[in-house]
Amino acid sequence: MFAGGCFFFAASAEFDSRPGVVRDRIAELMKNWLLALEHEISYAKKGEELLASIQPAQLAFELHACVQEANWAFKLFEEKSAIRLARRAIAERIADAGEKRTRES
Numbered sequence: 211m212f213a214g215g216c217f218f219f220a221a222s223a224e225f226d227s228r229p230g231v232v233r234d235r236i237a238e239l240m241k242n243w244l245l246a247l248e249h250e251i252s253y254a255k256k257g258e259e260l261l262a263s264i265q266p267a268q269l270a271f272e273l274h275a276c277v278q279e280a281n282w283a284f285k286l287f288e289e290k291s292a293i294r295l296a297r298r299a300i301a302e303r304i305a306d307a308g309e310k311r312t313r314e315s
Contacts, residue, residue, distance in 0.1 A: 216278075222240060247266075247269075249266075252266045260307045261307055261309065277300075283295075
């Protein structure tokens with residue numbers, strides 16, 4: 211996490227309800243980020259590293275939400291443990307997503 215927080219999180223919060231080119235560009239970049247996460251999740255699923263039941267868009271949303279929450283808590287509340295908590299939540303969610311594979315190995 212950057213010392214000043216996530217630029218895109220801050221810009222998204224600032225411009226999400228303001229029409230215009232800045233908002234459109236931020237939305238495009240954030241959408242591309244979520245699509246990249248989905249792509250990687252789909253790749254892991256095809257490689258049978260994740261359960262067949264995993265929905266890439268849902269898992270991407272959940273992982274991104276953990277990062278956004280960590281940024282929010284870190285910046286708004288100066289919660290130093292937020293990054294650690296987000297890392298643990300992400301690791302646990304990914305482990306759950308690959309649980310069957312782990313048990314079969």
